Every structure is written in structure tokens, then in C-alpha cells.
Amino acid sequence: MVSPQNVLRRGYTLTLKDGRIVTSMQxxxxxxxxxxxxxxxxxxxxxxxxxxxxxxxEEK
Structure with a gap:
């Protein structure tokens, strides 16, 4: 399993709304x-x- 802290160290961010990770624009x-x-x-x-x-x- 990938640690969220390791993801952040690689330059990515986590976006949360109401304490939950946002996975979709919806x-x-x-x-x-x-x-x-x-x-x-x-x-x-x-x-x-x-x-x-x-x-x-998008092209497929």
C-alpha cells in the first residue's frame, strides 16, 4: 500500500472536502x-x- 506521506514527498497533493479525499469533480x-x-x-x-x-x- 502506498503511504499518503510518500505521495506528498514526491510532489503530489491530496485534496479533501469535509475531511474526505476528493476523487472526482462530481x-x-x-x-x-x-x-x-x-x-x-x-x-x-x-x-x-x-x-x-x-x-x-478524447482520442482512443
Whole structure:
């Protein structure tokens, strides 16, 4: 199993909403507050807009 701390050390971040990891844009809404965890701290942000990708347009 991959440790979240090891993921952060490699330069990735974890995004949480209400203490739960966000895994999809569908988990978010305008005006939601999210927390982004970095290896050296946390930022708190408010969602001002969402732009969903259209996966049906991608080449296969």
C-alpha cells in the first residue's frame, strides 16, 4: 500500500472536502471549501467555478 506521506514527498497533493479525499469533480460544487495538503503544509480554497472535461471527445 502506498503511504499518503510518500505521495506528498514526491510532489503530489491530496485534496479533501469535509475531511474526505476528493476523487472526482462530481464531488465538488461552486462555493465549496476544499483543503489541499502538500508535503510542507495545507492550503484552504473556495471553489469559484468548475469545468468538467468531455471525455467523449478524447482520442482512443
Amino acid at each position: 464531488d465538488l460544487g461552486v462555493d465549496d471549501t476544499i483543503e489541499t495538503r502538500f508535503r510542507d503544509g495545507i492550503s484552504v480554497s473556495r471553489i469559484t467555478g468548475l469545468h468538467m472535461s468531455d471525455n467523449s471527445q
